Amino acid sequence: MNKDRRDFLKLAGVTVAGIGASSAFHALLSGEAAASGLRRAGVVKTKAETRLGMVIDINKFIEHRGLAQRCIDACHSIHNVPDFANPDHQVKWLWTDKFEHVFVKDTHYRQAEKLQGTPVLALCNHCDNPPCVRVCPTRATFKKADGVVAMDYHRCIGCRFCMAACPYGARNFNWLDPRGKNERGNPLIRKLNRRYPTRTIGVVEKCNFCAHRLAVGELPACVEEAAAYEAIFFGNLNDPQSAISQVLREKFTITRRGSLGTRPSIFYIV
Amino acid sequence: MIEKAFQGSKGYWIWIACLLAVIAVGGWCYAQQFTHGLGVTGMSRDVSWGLYISQFTFLVGVAAGGLMLVLPYYLHNYKAFGRITILGEFMAIAAVVMCLMFIIADLGQPMRAFNVILHPSPQSIMFWDMIVLNGYLALNLLCGWAILHSEYKGVKYANWVKPFIYLSIPWAVSIHTVTAFLYAGLPGRDYWLTAIMAPRFLASAFAAGPALLLIIALVLERNTLFRVGQMAKDKLVTIITYAAIINFFFLACEFFVAYYSQYPSKMYTKDYLFFGLERDGLIFNNLVPYMQASVVIGVIGIALILMARSRKSDLLLGVSCAMIFLSLWIDKGLGMVLGGFVPNPFGQVTQYYPTIIELGITAAVWATGGLILTILYKVAISVKLEKGL
Numbered sequence: 100m101n102k103d104r105r106d107f108l109k110l111a112g113v114t115v116a117g118i119g120a121s122s123a124f125h126a127l128l129s130g131e132a133a134a135s136g137l138r139r140a141g142v143v144k145t146k147a148e149t150r151l152g153m154v155i156d157i158n159k160f161i162e163h164r165g166l167a168q169r170c171i172d173a174c175h176s177i178h179n180v181p182d183f184a185n186p187d188h189q190v191k192w193l194w195t196d197k198f199e200h201v202f203v204k205d206t207h208y209r210q211a212e213k214l215q216g217t218p219v220l221a222l223c224n225h226c227d228n229p230p231c232v233r234v235c236p237t238r239a240t241f242k243k244a245d246g247v248v249a250m251d252y253h254r255c256i257g258c259r260f261c262m263a264a265c266p267y268g269a270r271n272f273n274w275l276d277p278r279g280k281n282e283r284g285n286p287l288i289r290k291l292n293r294r295y296p297t298r299t300i301g302v303v304e305k306c307n308f309c310a311h312r313l314a315v316g317e318l319p320a321c322v323e324e325a326a327a328y329e330a331i332f333f334g335n336l337n338d339p340q341s342a343i344s345q346v347l348r349e350k351f352t353i354t355r356r357g358s359l360g361t362r363p364s365i366f367y368i369v
Numbered sequence: 370m371i372e373k374a375f376q377g378s379k380g381y382w383i384w385i386a387c388l389l390a391v392i393a394v395g396g397w398c399y400a401q402q403f404t405h406g407l408g409v410t411g412m413s414r415d416v417s418w419g420l421y422i423s424q425f426t427f428l429v430g431v432a433a434g435g436l437m438l439v440l441p442y443y444l445h446n447y448k449a450f451g452r453i454t455i456l457g458e459f460m461a462i463a464a465v466v467m468c469l470m471f472i473i474a475d476l477g478q479p480m481r482a483f484n485v486i487l488h489p490s491p492q493s494i495m496f497w498d499m500i501v502l503n504g505y506l507a508l509n510l511l512c513g514w515a516i517l518h519s520e521y522k523g524v525k526y527a528n529w530v531k532p533f534i535y536l537s538i539p540w541a542v543s544i545h546t547v548t549a550f551l552y553a554g555l556p557g558r559d560y561w562l563t564a565i566m567a568p569r570f571l572a573s574a575f576a577a578g579p580a581l582l583l584i585i586a587l588v589l590e591r592n593t594l595f596r597v598g599q600m601a602k603d604k605l606v607t608i609i610t611y612a613a614i615i616n617f618f619f620l621a622c623e624f625f626v627a628y629y630s631q632y633p634s635k636m637y638t639k640d641y642l643f644f645g646l647e648r649d650g651l652i653f654n655n656l657v658p659y660m661q662a663s664v665v666i667g668v669i670g671i672a673l674i675l676m677a678r679s680r681k682s683d684l685l686l687g688v689s690c691a692m693i694f695l696s697l698w699i700d701k702g703l704g705m706v707l708g709g710f711v712p713n714p715f716g717q718v719t720q721y722y723p724t725i726i727e728l729g730i731t732a733a734v735w736a737t738g739g740l741i742l743t744i745l746y747k748v749a750i751s752v753k754l755e756k757g758l
Contacts, residue, residue, distance in 0.1 A: 187413030187719065196715055203716035204634070230556055236495035237484040256484050257407075257477020260495055262417040266557025268714035272417060272477060274408035300406045301477025359556040 150227065150246035151308060152336040152364035153322070154346050155220055157198070159330035161213060166330060167195050167220055170321040174306075177320045179297045181277035181287035190271040192306040193222045193321055202367075204356055214369065220321075223248060223269040223306040224355060227362035231261035231270065240303075246336075246364060247308045255302040262303065266356050267363075269305050276300040336364060370521050373751035374744045380592070381747070388740045395733015398726045399474065407477055410727040415719035416710040418475070420731050425471035427577070427702035428738075429548045430570060432464035432505065434578010436541035437608050443534050449600040452753065453586060458513035459745040460582055461541070465506040467738035474730050494550045501544045508537040513745075521752045545570045552709060560638035561709045563626075569619040570701070576612035577697040579605050580690040585746070587687045595750050602686065606678045613671050613693050617664075620700075641711045642704050646718060653718040656707065659699050667696030 160167050174180070174193040183189050195218035199206060202219075225248045231240050232248060239254035240261055262270045277298050280286050288297060295311060298304050309319035317323070318333060325331040334343035346352075352366040377385075402409050412419040438457035441447035473479050490496050512534050519526040549567035556562065583605050586597045627635035640646045643661060645654030670692030677685035712718050723731070 187415070188408055189414060200715040200717065203714075234493050234495065234555070236490050236493040236499070237481075237488045238490045239484075239488075254481070254484055254488065255478065256481045258472075258475070258495065259417045259477070260493070260551070262414075263552075263558065263709070264555045266714055268415075271414060273406070274412070274414075275406045299478075303477075356557070361556065 147244060147246065148337060149244065149335050150337045150364065151225065151313075152246070152334070152343060152366065153225075153308075153319075154332040154343055154350075154352060154366045154368060156330050156332075156368040157214070157217065157219055158368065159325075159328050160220065161217055163328055163330065166325060166328060167218055170220065170324045170331075171195070173320040173324045176290060177292055177309075177312075178295055178307075179277075179288045179292055181273070182281070182289065183275065183287060184281060188274040190273065190277065190304065192271075192304075193220060195220055202353070202355060205353060219367070221267070221269070221355075222321075222365065223308075224267050224361065224363035224365045225306075225308055227364060228360060230264040230266065230361060234260045234264040236260065243310065245313075247310050247313075249307050249310055250304060252296070252298050252302050252304060257301040257303065259303065266359055266361065270303050271305060272303050273298055273300050370518060370748055370752065373748045376751075377747060381743075384743065385740065388736045388743070391736035392733045392740070395729045395731075395736065398729035398733065401726055402474075402730065403479070407475075409724060411721050411723045413719055413721070415713040415717070416707060416721040418706055418710070419721055420723045420727055421471045421475040423702050423706035424731060424734070425468050425475070426548060426570075426706055427698055428464045428467045428471070429502070429545055430574030430697075430701060431578045431581060432461040432468065433541045433545040433571070433574040434576075434582070435461040435464075435509070436538060437575050437579045437605075437612075438582070439534070439541070440538055441604070444538065447604070449598055449604060452595075453582070453597055453601055455513060455517055455749050455753075456582055456586060456746065457578075458509045458516075458537075459749060460578070460585075460742060461509045462506060462513065462745060463738045463742040464578075465502055465509070465544075466741055467734050468502055469506075470734045470737060471731075474734065494547060494554060498544075498547050498551060501540065501547050505537070505540050505544050508533055508540055512537055517749055517752055520756055523756060542571065545574050552706075557714060558709050559634035560711075563623065565619055565622060569616060569623075572612050572616040572619055573697045573701055574612075576609050576616055577694055577701075579609050579612075580694040580697075583609070583690045584687055584694065585742075587683055587690075589746070589750060590683070593750055594754055599681070603678055606674055606686070609690065609693060610671060610674055613667065613697075616697065616700075617667060617671075620664075637712050638708045641718065642708045646711065648712070648716075648718050651718075653711070653720055655720045655722070656704055660704050663696045663699035663704070666692045667700075670696055 171193050175182075178192055180190050180192055198214045198217045198219045199210065201221050225246060227246065229240075229242060229248050232238075232242050235241075236258060237254050237256055239251045239256070241249060241251070243249050257272065259272055262272060277287055277300065291297070309317070312319060318326070322331045322333040332343045332346050334341040336343060336347070338344060346368075347366060350368050352368050354363040354366055357363065410419060410421075435457035438450050438454045442450040442454045473482060476482060485496060485499055512530060515530045516526045546567045549570040552558070552561035553563060553566040583597075583602070589595045590597060624639065626632075627639050637646060641653055642656050643664075645652045645657050647653075670689050673685060673689035673692065676682075677689050707721055710719075710721075
């Protein structure tokens with residue numbers, strides 16, 4: 100939607116607000132009456148100008164075995180992600196799990212051999228219709244205008260409703276002090292990055308699509324790491340001209356648990 | 370009126386001292402948790418809610434259960450409940466206070482709890498749960514105290530109390546409905562994603578609440594001159610029996626849907642809770658003995674409570690109520706919340722075991738509820754006996 104049209108709609112909305120038919124008028128004017136019906140049904144959530152998304156090419160990660168770990172390391176060091184040894188307390192923004200685990204509810208029982216047991220990158224899906232944002236009682240988790248599901252670590256009360264709500268296991272809680280030390284006396288954050296905050300005990304955290312890097316014109320850390328291999332595509336899903344839209348038009352992709360209506364923004368080429 | 374709480378027998382003070390001792394130990398445990406974080410509990414990234422939230426959920430039911438006394442008395446003018454209605458209201462107060470304490474105990478950042486009010490988020494069910502629980506607490510404090518105070522003064526309660534009494538009736542339904550919606554509205558948790566959750570919560574609440582109340586009333590009868598009355602007991606047995614049977618009917622419905630449809634997501638958690646779930650050659654079944662016992666104890670409890678009524682046996686009545694209460698506590702205060710996290714979003718299983726510190730805090734919250742209940746009941750019974758009601 101260009102700026103002039105939006106201004107016109109605003110003006111039109113204000114004009115008819117008095118007769119209480121503003122929203123219906125809006126929908127008709129923009130020729131989106133059909134779309135608004137779909138929106139109610141949960142098929143189409145937002146019509147924002149920008150919705151950032153990602154396509155991960157699983158084949159490229161099979162070809163380049165060490166790449167996934169390099170992406171994870173880049174992500175975790177930039178974001179001061181603490182390294183808890185206890186798997187129950189682990190904090191993971193970007194990680195790998197077996198293909199059949201990541202797509203546990205979306206795949207049948209006889210997969211191609213190359214996929215069985217293959218490590219696949221998993222991260223926050225930055226859903227278009229995110230359950231975590233819906234359930235947060237303080238709006239510490241919120242959706243930005245560009246589609247990124249972001250967090251305010253200072254507002255989070257640590258109720259973990261979002262962890263129960265996330266169908267992708269992408270949310271982490273700081274069960275212990277992330278600024279503390281492990282049993283060997285080494286700091287849990289190996290090398291402090293002063294350009295990104297550390298978190299406090301008792302709050303939830305997760306991948307933020309590198310919102311702080313996007314703000315200064317940089318790509319997400321994992322995308323940058325994988326750029327040379329064309330293994331991860333990143334861009335605006337709502338722009339038909341973008342590279343990511345072109346990839347999605349040409350390749351067969353899947354998402355995690357698409358049937359839930361969350362509309363994930365992370366796609367996978369199998 | 371509150372002075373009645375400070376005049377008691379030796380047994381009364383020993384009981385109070387025991388409760389305070391448990392609270393003190395739990396307070397120390399909470400200090401540990403507050404300093405070191407929720408990592409001192411048995412919760413994990415996979416089972417991110419544990420004993421605290423499951424106790425909270427169960428106690429919302431106990432609080433709502435008071436409705437089964439208030440509704441017949443005020444709406445249907447069922448006089449036999451006149452003496453025990455106040456016990457239902459005061460039990461709701463103690464239960465809701467415990468609920469709020471369990472929520473605070475579960476927060477990673479308890480000092481920020483008021484963010485829920487500073488940044489109200491009506492799209493979150495937790496926001497509404499905060500409103501209905503605090504509202505229910507206020508309503509019961511107001512109605513319970515105002516009615517008892519008028520009895521103390523020997524007059525009928527003021528007319529302004531009435532609207533609040535009537536409001537408290539649908540409000541009791543709302544607290545457990547909203548609490549069920551916390552779980553039932555999450556797309557990724559198949560065990561919780563069931564429209565029958567709120568009705569089932571209410572059914573178990575209307576059995577567990579009155580069962581606990583009847584146990585306490587029987588203890589009071591043994592130790593004081595307070596009498597519940599045979600008619601009230603019989604009616605409570607009817608209510609508890611129907612509610613418990615409806616609860617098990619709902620459970621049977623859940624089983625039918627899962628196992629007849631053979632829909633895997635609906636079967637996994639029930640497998641885990643009742644039979645054991647196999648993953649990569651390992652069997653996960655740490656809750657199976659409890660959940661199976663829950664069904665057996667509950668069914669025997671229902672049979673015994675009917676026998677207790679026909680034989681007019683108070684001992685049997687107490688035992689059967691305790692069995693029904695225990696059965697529902699295991700089902701909702703343990704399996705319901707913990708089961709929802711199995712399997713995790715990757716199809717894997719993490720089993721949860723509470724730690725000693727977690728158990729200590731849980732015991733302390735129950736003891737605080739017991740203390741509040743003791744003081745409120747002491748006042749209520751003293752007033753009633755003094756006025757010959």
